Amino acid sequence: MRRLDLVAGAYIFTEDKLLLVLHKKLGLWLPVGGHKEENEDFDECIKREAKEETNLEIKLINHAHVPVEGNVVKNLATPFYVNIHSVGDHDHHCFFYLCEALNPDEIKINKKELRDYKWISRKNLNEDLVPVDVRNIGKLAFYLRDF
Numbered sequence: 001m002r003r004l005d006l007v008a009g010a011y012i013f014t015e016d017k018l019l020l021v022l023h024k025k026l027g028l029w030l031p032v033g034g035h036k037e038e039n040e041d042f043d044e045c046i047k048r049e050a051k052e053e054t055n056l057e058i059k060l061i062n063h064a065h066v067p068v069e070g071n072v073v074k075n076l077a078t079p080f081y082v083n084i085h086s087v088g089d090h091d092h093h094c095f096f097y098l099c100e101a102l103n104p105d106e107i108k109i110n111k112k113e114l115r116d117y118k119w120i121s122r123k124n125l126n127e128d129l130v131p132v133d134v135r136n137i138g139k140l141a142f143y144l145r146d147f
Helices: 042-054 132-146
Strands: 004-014 017-023 032-035 058-060 081-086 091-101 114-120
Touching: 004 042, 004 132, 017 042, 017 132, 032 042, 042 058, 042 091, 042 114, 081 132, 091 132
Parallel strands: 004 091
Antiparallel strands: 004 017, 004 032, 017 114, 058 091, 081 091
């Protein structure tokens, strides 16, 4: 049985553009994301990963408007998509979130993990450099964001 890690991915938007980063280890254009740490909820995870990888402060877009009452301690953002995908020697159980960059002009990539970044339009998702799964999830992200 292959190892399965819990991770979160952020489809981060500014205006009509989506952020993709060139992952150093995998050599692929991907959304921001990473492993969930112990005692960290997924909202905290994706905000931490965005800050660590790109210096971006983000707002998670999809929150339920349910009162924090009774046994509810905190409401979390709802992922817009969830999958299990391979990263070579193991798999990632990934929760993907729609996000808005709060400080897009302050982007600065972490050179230890990433080679580059791009803000791309919906049309540019069809470029060959974008992996097919990232393209398909990106199209869904654009659709839901505009909905």
